Amino acid sequence: MKKLMLIVAAAALMSASSASFAYGYGYYHHGFYGPRVGVIIGGPWGPPPPPVYYAPPPVVYVTPPAPQTYVEKTPSYVYYCPHPAGYYPQIPRCPSGWMKVVPGDSAPR
Structure with a gap:
């Protein structure tokens, strides 16, 4: 009896997983969009995040040193x-x- 209860509980948990919802929503059967019944907790609500822009690398100008002149004293x-x-x-x-x-x-x- 305990084994049967364990199997029923595991089947209930698997049927409520996100993979089973995707299967029922037509993710695995492309083109099949039947009635959707389920509860979604959490999810991507709101606008998408803004794009990330990276600044260009800084430009470094290196001036050559002035030529040295030797003055004999x-x-x-x-x-x-x-x-x-x-x-x-x-x-x-x-x-x-x-x-x-x-x-x-x-x-x-």
Whole structure:
């Protein structure tokens, strides 16, 4: 008896499933639209959601760096050797000692 009650309850639940409603409404028999009897709980009520728009990717402008120019700085002083007479680096060593001289001046005496 318990098995019969279980089978009847399972058959009742299956007949109330959404698949059985679709079968009765003509989903599986295309073109058959008979009378519709049933209760629908929930469902897609109201307007559909608005479409989703994605923004285009941002445009990035990369400016190349400005070209670097090398400006050679003139030394503020040059070194003069009195014996032998001459300027560094033409005279590599000065036994008497180097003299600091501003460029453009005449040789010291």
